[in-house]
Amino acid sequence: MAEHTKIIAVTRFDPERDDAPRSQEYEVPVQEDWKVLEALNYIKDHLDPTLSHRWSCRMAVCGSCGMNVNGEPKLTCREPLSNYGERVEVAPLANFPVVRDLVVELEGFLEKLGALKPWIMLAKQRAPEEGATRQSPAELADFKQFSMCINCMLCYAACPVVANEPDFLGPAALATAHRYNLDSRDEGAAQRAEIMRGEGGVFSCSYANECAEVCPKNVDPAGAIQQAKLANVLSWARSFVVRRRAAS
Amino acid sequence: MAPPRPPDRFPAGPRYRSYLLFGMGSALMLPLGFELLCALWALASGDAAWREFQAGLRHPLRIAGHAVAGVWLTWVALRFFRLFPKTQPFRLGPFRRPPDWLLVGGLYGVFAAASLALGLWLAGRIGGLG
Ligand code: SF4
Ligand code: FES
Numbered sequence: 001m002a003e004h005t006k007i008i009a010v011t012r013f014d015p016e017r018d019d020a021p022r023s024q025e026y027e028v029p030v031q032e033d034w035k036v037l038e039a040l041n042y043i044k045d046h047l048d049p050t051l052s053h054r055w056s057c058r059m060a061v062c063g064s065c066g067m068n069v070n071g072e073p074k075l076t077c078r079e080p081l082s083n084y085g086e087r088v089e090v091a092p093l094a095n096f097p098v099v100r101d102l103v104v105e106l107e108g109f110l111e112k113l114g115a116l117k118p119w120i121m122l123a124k125q126r127a128p129e130e131g132a133t134r135q136s137p138a139e140l141a142d143f144k145q146f147s148m149c150i151n152c153m154l155c156y157a158a159c160p161v162v163a164n165e166p167d168f169l170g171p172a173a174l175a176t177a178h179r180y181n182l183d184s185r186d187e188g189a190a191q192r193a194e195i196m197r198g199e200g201g202v203f204s205c206s207y208a209n210e211c212a213e214v215c216p217k218n219v220d221p222a223g224a225i226q227q228a229k230l231a232n233v234l235s236w237a238r239s240f241v242v243r244r245r246a247a248s
Numbered sequence: 249m250a251p252p253r254p255p256d257r258f259p260a261g262p263r264y265r266s267y268l269l270f271g272m273g274s275a276l277m278l279p280l281g282f283e284l285l286c287a288l289w290a291l292a293s294g295d296a297a298w299r300e301f302q303a304g305l306r307h308p309l310r311i312a313g314h315a316v317a318g319v320w321l322t323w324v325a326l327r328f329f330r331l332f333p334k335t336q337p338f339r340l341g342p343f344r345r346p347p348d349w350l351l352v353g354g355l356y357g358v359f360a361a362a363s364l365a366l367g368l369w370l371a372g373r374i375g376g377l378g
Contacts, residue, residue: 013250021250071256072263091256098250105249142338160264163254182338208267209331223334230337 006030006081008039010051011091013098021098023089024048030081036090037065037076040102053102060216063150066093066157067102073154075216093157109153112169115195116177121188139184146179146224148217155211155221167200171211171221174202178228193232202228266327273324276317329355 008028013021026047028039037055044051053076055065060078067076068091070084081088096104126133155171156162162170177196181189196202205225212222255261259268290301304310332355333348345351369375 015249018250021253068256071261073255094255094258095252097252158255158263160255160258160267163252163258206267206271207331208264210263210267212334213263220334222331226331226335227337230335 003029003031006039006084007087008043009087009089010040010043010102011098012051012101013092014050015100021092032082034081035077036067036069036074036079036081036084036088039081039088040076040090051102052100061150063152066152066154067091068094068157073157073214075152075154078216093153095157095159095162096153104153106153108166109151109156109170109173113151113173113176116169116173117188117192118173118176118180120180120183120186121191122185123187133185135184142184143179143182146175146182146219146221149176149179149219149221150217152216154214154216155219158210158214160208160210161204161206165200165204168204169195169200171205171225172219174205174228175219175221175224178224178231181228181231189235193235196228197232197236202232205229270324270327273320276320279313280317325359329359 009023009025011021012024026043056062058077065076092098092102092104161168180186202225209222212220290297333351
């Protein structure tokens with residue numbers, strides 16, 4: 001396989017030594033078919049074992065290798081190095097605190113996601129003898145696209161609202177909540193409604209659509225959030241009418 | 249821990265240009281809205297006030313402003329058409345959502361028909377203007 005060198009400029013940050021992240025260049029002998037992640041692994045294995053970066057599956061499934069490559073949020077295990085010139089900049093995802101080098105802090109996201117109760121909620125627990133809850137292919141199609149999220153956080157790194165409003169729950173978390181609201185087996189929409197409509201919820205989204213542009217799994221969180229806005233307005237209006245009727 | 253940094257090249261990068269242009273359009277909407285109020289005020293104040301308002305519209309600056317607003321509104325409408333289909337639920341009552349091309353085509357159709365009707369009206373070919 002043909003080999004030549006590229007300069008890989010990697011953001012380095014050691015919280016015990018550095019005041020702020022800095023860039024360090026490595027000359028890497030790359031092969032034509034390499035992904036960006038392979039260049040980072042080469043640096044770690046052969047040039048500088050102190051480099052910290054996350055990865056696991058190497059097949060765009062685990063969502064752990066998201067980084068900014070030449071300023072764009074990308075899954076580095078999927079992004080061909082050949083898409084770039086002789087100098088490639090790799091930085092941690094934007095909009096997240098940096099723990100070390102290319103590793104970002106995800107605690108804030110996990111808290112937001114948890115607050116939206118991303119699991120199937122039932123009004124009443126089913127007894128085992130009642131059998132499995134069935135779902136038709138048509139019912140699955142209502143939310144399948146939104147269930148493909150791998151929590152890679154590229155959408156957060158691209159979103160201008162996340163950049164300006166730290167409390168915004170963000171694309172992936174809101175898309176996941178909408179996914180459960182659309183699931184025919186779920187009965188928890190009312191419990192999610194308050195936080196979805198509240199401060200930092202769906203109405204904070206100004207539909208920049210950048211999350212949809214960068215999502216590697218075609219989840220389209222922007223679409224999910226706009227649908228959730230409509231669903232929330234309709235359910236609010238319905239509850240208002242029902243309250244008025246009950247009062248009269 | 250290092251604090252988060254904003255998305256690269258935000259807000260001037262190409263990725264954010266159309267989003268910002270869209271948002272900045274509110275700076276155009278404000279004077280246009282004010283102008284509309286003035287028009288209504290003039291209409292309610294009698295013939296002389298209305299004619300004076302119409303004469304004001306012939307000022308080159310007003311014409312240039314309207315031309316810019318026209319281009320911007322057209323662009324906003326086209327961006328809206330492109331982004332509209334996926335904002336709709338997958339299911340509308342018992343029916344699946346119509347295909348995107350049909351929704352976008354319908355919006356373009358309404359836009360073209362409304363523009364044509366407005367053009368004809370302004371040219372005095374239909375309605376009582378002219
Ligand atoms: S919505 Fe897409 S970009 Fe966002 S975390 Fe999920 S897979 Fe990644
Ligand atoms: S390493 Fe798992 S998604 Fe890239």
